[in-house]
Amino acid sequence: MNDIFTNCKLKNGFGPSVQQTAAAPSPTKRPLSPDHPNPALPITETPSPAMSRMGWALRTLLVADNSSCLKDRKVSGKLIRKCAPGTELVDWLVNLAPIVHTRAQAAGMWQALVEEGVLTHVNKEQPFKDKCFLYRFRLDEEGGAPAVGIPQAEDQHAANEHIREALSALFQRGPDATLRMILRKPSHERTSEELELVFEELVHIAALSHLSTSIKRELSSIFVFEAHAQAGTILFNQGDEGRSWYILLKGSVDVVIHGKGTVATLKTGDDFGKLALINDAPRAATIVLKENNCHLLRVDKEHFNRILRDVEANTLRLQEHGKDVLVLERVAKQRGQHSAFKYTVMSGTPAKMLEHLLETRLGQSVGGMDPFLDDFLLTHIVFMPVVQLVDELANYFHCDTHEDAQTPEDREYIVNFKKRVIQFMQKWVMAVRHAAFEEPSVCDFIEDLAAEVEADPDLNEETSIVHNVLTQMARYQEDRNQNAGQKWKLPPNGQPICLFSGNATPSKTVIRPDDDIIFRVYCADHTYCTLRFPMHTTAELIKACAADKLQLNRGPEDLCLVEVRSNGERSVFKDNDVSIPTGLSLNGRLFVSVKDHLDALTQLQEQECPTEGVDIDLEILSTKELAYHITLFEWDLFYAVHEYELLYHTFGRHHFGKITANLDVFLRRFNEVQYWIVTELVSTPSLSKRVGLVRKFIKLAAYCKEYQNLNAFFAVVMGLSNMAVSRLQQTWEKIPSKFRKIFQEFEALIDPSRNHRAYRVFVGKLQPPLIPFMPLLLKDMTFAHEGNKTSLDGLVNFEKMHMMAQTMRTIRFCRSRSLGLEPPSPKSEGEVRSYISSFRVIDNQRVLTAMSQKVEPTRKL
Numbered sequence: 001m002n003d004i005f006t007n008c009k010l011k012n013g014f015g016p017s018v019q020q021t022a023a024a025p026s027p028t029k030r031p032l033s034p035d036h037p038n039p040a041l042p043i044t045e046t047p048s049p050a051m052s053r054m055g056w057a058l059r060t061l062l063v064a065d066n067s068s069c070l071k072d073r074k075v076s077g078k079l080i081r082k083c084a085p086g087t088e089l090v091d092w093l094v095n096l097a098p099i100v101h102t103r104a105q106a107a108g109m110w111q112a113l114v115e116e117g118v119l120t121h122v123n124k125e126q127p128f129k130d131k132c133f134l135y136r137f138r139l140d141e142e143g144g145a146p147a148v149g150i151p152q153a154e155d156q157h158a159a160n161e162h163i164r165e166a167l168s169a170l171f172q173r174g175p176d177a178t179l180r181m182i183l184r185k186p187s188h189e190r191t192s193e194e195l196e197l198v199f200e201e202l203v204h205i206a207a208l209s210h211l212s213t214s215i216k217r218e219l220s221s222i223f224v225f226e227a228h229a230q231a232g233t234i235l236f237n238q239g240d241e242g243r244s245w246y247i248l249l250k251g252s253v254d255v256v257i258h259g260k261g262t263v264a265t266l267k268t269g270d271d272f273g274k275l276a277l278i279n280d281a282p283r284a285a286t287i288v289l290k291e292n293n294c295h296l297l298r299v300d301k302e303h304f305n306r307i308l309r310d311v312e313a314n315t316l317r318l319q320e321h322g323k324d325v326l327v328l329e330r331v332a333k334q335r336g337q338h339s340a341f342k343y344t345v346m347s348g349t350p351a352k353m354l355e356h357l358l359e360t361r362l363g364q365s366v367g368g369m370d371p372f373l374d375d376f377l378l379t380h381i382v383f384m385p386v387v388q389l390v391d392e393l394a395n396y397f398h399c400d401t402h403e404d405a406q407t408p409e410d411r412e413y414i415v416n417f418k419k420r421v422i423q424f425m426q427k428w429v430m431a432v433r434h435a436a437f438e439e440p441s442v443c444d445f446i447e448d449l450a451a452e453v454e455a456d457p458d459l460n461e462e463t464s465i466v467h468n469v470l471t472q473m474a475r476y477q478e479d480r481n482q483n484a485g486q487k488w489k490l491p492p493n494g495q496p497i498c499l500f501s502g503n504a505t506p507s508k509t510v511i512r513p514d515d516d517i518i519f520r521v522y523c524a525d526h527t528y529c530t531l532r533f534p535m536h537t538t539a540e541l542i543k544a545c546a547a548d549k550l551q552l553n554r555g556p557e558d559l560c561l562v563e564v565r566s567n568g569e570r571s572v573f574k575d576n577d578v579s580i581p582t583g584l585s586l587n588g589r590l591f592v593s594v595k596d597h598l599d600a601l602t603q604l605q606e607q608e609c610p611t612e613g614v615d616i617d618l619e620i621l622s623t624k625e626l627a628y629h630i631t632l633f634e635w636d637l638f639y640a641v642h643e644y645e646l647l648y649h650t651f652g653r654h655h656f657g658k659i660t661a662n663l664d665v666f667l668r669r670f671n672e673v674q675y676w677i678v679t680e681l682v683s684t685p686s687l688s689k690r691v692g693l694v695r696k697f698i699k700l701a702a703y704c705k706e707y708q709n710l711n712a713f714f715a716v717v718m719g720l721s722n723m724a725v726s727r728l729q730q731t732w733e734k735i736p737s738k739f740r741k742i743f744q745e746f747e748a749l750i751d752p753s754r755n756h757r758a759y760r761v762f763v764g765k766l767q768p769p770l771i772p773f774m775p776l777l778l779k780d781m782t783f784a785h786e787g788n789k790t791s792l793d794g795l796v797n798f799e800k801m802h803m804m805a806q807t808m809r810t811i812r813f814c815r816s817r818s819l820g821l822e823p824p825s826p827k828s829e830g831e832v833r834s835y836i837s838s839f840r841v842i843d844n845q846r847v848l849t850a851m852s853q854k855v856e857p858t859r860k861l
Contacts, residue, residue: 039127039184042117043227044293047138053162054170055118059137060151060159061096068092075134080122083136086110090130096163099171099745103130108174110135115177127181164737168744175757183225183297195220204755207247207271209787212346212799214314214329215307222303225249226296228289235287242276242283244298251294256286265290277304316343318352324795325352345372347795350384354392362420362427369427371802377431378643378808379801382651382790386439394445397421397452415458422449422462429472435644437476438513446473486512487532490519490581494611495838496672497582497665510640511535511582511661519581521546521561522591524600535582535659540575546592554594562591562598566607566844570598579659586671586843587611608847610679613840614831618680619689621832623696624824627703629832630673630712631771635819637666638711638771643808650781650804666774670715675848676839677719681728682851690731690855694720698739701746707821708770710763717746724845724852731856768817772810780807 047055062070062084069088073080086107093106100106111128113119120141121127122134151159179201182194190198198220202208208216226246228235235246238258248270255264255272263285266272276283314330326348345353353376361370380389397418406414425446429436437443446469453459453466487500488511499509500518513536521542522528529549533542543561547554561573561580566587573580584590587607593600645663653660677697684690701716719725720743726732732740751758756776763772784803791797842848 037184037225039181040114040121040124043115043180043225043295044117045229047116047118050166050169051113051116051118054166055113055137056139057159057162057166058093058113059139060155061163062092064151064156064159065092073134075122080134080136082140083122083134085132085134086129087132089135097167097171099168099748104178105171105174106130108178109170111181112170112173112177115180127184164741168741168748172748172751172753172758175761176754180225180227180295183223187221190221198223200760201754201757204783205247206269206783206787209783210789212311212329213802214331214344215311218307218310219299222299222307224298224300226298228294228296229292231289231292231294233289235289236273236283238283238286240283242273242281242301244300245271245274245277245304246287247271247297249295249297251289251291253294254288254290256288257284258286274304277301315346320352324793325349326356327795345798347792347798349794350380350388350796351392353796353798354384354389358396358417358420358424362423369431373424373427374431374809375798375802375805377428378805379647381644381656382647382801383796387441390439390441390445393421393424394448397449411458415456418452418456418459419462422453422459422465425449425469426465429469432642432644433472434476434479435642437473443473443477446470480512483509483512483515486515488515488517488535490517490584491612492520493606494587494841495613496668497661498837509636511659511665513578513659517581519590521550522564522589522604523550523552524591524593524597524602526604535661536578536657537580538575539573539577539580542580542590543575543592550592552592552594558594558596559592560595560598562593562601563588564591564601564603564607566603566842567846568603570601572598574654576654576657578653578657579661579664582659582661582664582668586668586675586841608842608844610683610840610842611838613838614835615840616831616835618696619692621828621835622824623699624703625826625829625832626836627700627707627709627712628821628824629829630700630836631704631707631709631821632819633833633836634666634669634709634712634771635769637662637669638774639815641666641811643811646778646781646808646811647804649778650785663774666711667778670711670774671843672839672841673712673715674719674722675841675843677716678722678724678848679840679842681725681731682848682855685855687730687734687856690728691734694731694735695739698743698746702742705746708766710759710773711771713746714750714773714775717743717750721747722848724848727849727852727858728856729859768814769819770814772814777807777810 059070059082062068063082069084069092070082071084073083075083089110090103090106093109094100094103100109107128107130110119114121114128114135118138119128119135120138122136126133128135179197182190182198185194195217199217202216202219202223208219211219235253236243238256248266248268250268252265252267253272254262255266257263272287273283275281311329316328316330317324318326318328324347327346328343329346331342331344345356348356357373357376361373384392399414399417446466450466450470453462486509488497489500490497497511497517514534516532516534518530518532520528520530523546527550529546531542531545531549533545539561540556543559544556546561547556547559552559563571563573563584565571565585581590589604589607591601640662642662644658645660648656648658648660649663681690681693681697684693697716697720701713701720704710704713704716735743749758749762750756756773759773759776763770781804784800784807788800788803789797790800842851
């Protein structure tokens, strides 16, 4: 048996052999020498049933098609049965499937079959390539199934049906298969496009989140993909020489220590093996695969050490009084591009980073915005409040105040520094727009600059810049004065926040911190008071005032402000939290309660009922007109959200004392649309009407996608995927296959696997204007925040700021062009606009599921 195990090679394309001791239960042992995977070979011992079935279906249709590319061919004098060039297979698949839009997508789908051994290169020397290399199905290999003629009609029908149902699953596997193929190629064979694809994937791996961009780019070229078919395989033993660092992409491993047994289990996203490389020490534990078909990324010791050496060689540290104050890293040239700057900032003190900006990154004729400057302007509020920044800029601008005598060289230096401060202000206003003027100290400083520029002939060239900034400031102040005293209300029956005037359409109206909002606060017996406060009012003040009006007769320290959601869940607000009313969930209510009596709080009866909205027959509304007005409405909500609100939301608005009201309203809208879909369907007792509604909502999703309103697209598709809707078996059975297929494509697009890879690839090809899926942007912000410390050794971790600024720039990109949709032929414009501004919504999943059970009881077996 030992000989059999020793000589039996894995069919995963990289494992030379599996070693196992004579005792059957003992785990297999992976060889110590680093292996070199072959991307042409499978990564599994045998194909999965799903991929085998898909291979059979595709082969059946190819063989049935007399004009197809699958033919017997002579290669080097040898007859190869039923093989086809990669280019023709790609052509055939693109023509077969409407969901396949590009040749690269089709190639990825074929590679998914290659990596499971369903399809192979005739000489097993190539992964799938859109080239003239020949490939054949496993069934047609030597020793495979006997040759057969044209498939029977029933086989062709079964193959067509299977492909119609399952091709979207193969489509989803394509990008991952392509990535694995790249990671099994030698480093020198990876193209710049392939390295970029790997880099984009590495950005979202938690174990790498703390590493700099340049290191991730280095890793893109040296990471190797490994797959192991058998649970129990030993990756390395305790005491072995450390030769590689690993990251788990799929599966889990046990960490075993002599005398202690299994001390931990590592799962997808975890890494291990790095400590032995850093310390050049033996392995501290044995790693045993816990599951079959584990996937890992591997970096070998020589590459690991080279990266460490390169990082140190490319790092420049500036010190003051023996301590680091600025850490720079040399910028590596990417794909032939030449950076205007040789170094990028990794970390530093706030003051030193600002000084570096003013001295080296301004005053040069460089096209576009310097990335470091843009990152600084978008994120400085995290580490350098506006008041401190203005003080520092004022010190630089007035650096000549205490000089008694100046040489011409001194004067030239001072004038150049003043010019840089003025340029900085211009870039600041360009980057953050009206937010730059919200602090009175900024406006005072701008006016001070303007006066100095007018009085100093050496600054004549900067006059136009200052006038432009003054014009922007005047527009902001005029707009603010026009909207002074703006009042909002949070209606009592669950409708969205709206202007007190009753105008439900925001028309890009921004909610400001000093705008008033009128809302209710309840106590345990469901009595309530109505309050009116500015948006920036703290929870502490709201609870004190509500307690007084409701005569609770308890001190503020004994009370808390709580949201009670429609499902009964409670969420307690911090005393210093702001923007409270806008942050409530769809059917949430605000309560003030004694801290010890939170369990006594119950939801109001009306919280389980639909929110108030316009009652209208959806069947009479044009679906395209519905999508058009939803997009216009949500564009206005999206346009009102400032990039800073993402930072306030991520770090906690109480840290800044700033509101996130515009972001709250936009996020609430996503949930409103999602639950509107569910509510409408489970509230419709007629089966035929439900079928019509499902078709209408699938078309609505298609129109939202066409209008590039991806936030609403996600909301509609997620609503249709809700458990209360997906269980409506009788309804879905009557949906035409054409609509079911479209919906499957939509589900594939919103698939959250691999960090929403399908959506990211899709949205990366779009041009503005577009409305992005906001919850994913917030997830990216949270990922960057929680995976990276804000401060490292007393310095600001600017690599973290860069990651967050990248996400914030996405918002800017999406709005970089104005929305100019061609309006559909209006049929009932007034009704539609009124209807879409406030949907009837139930957001209690228990209630929705019960309603679903009522309209379609579960079938008894």
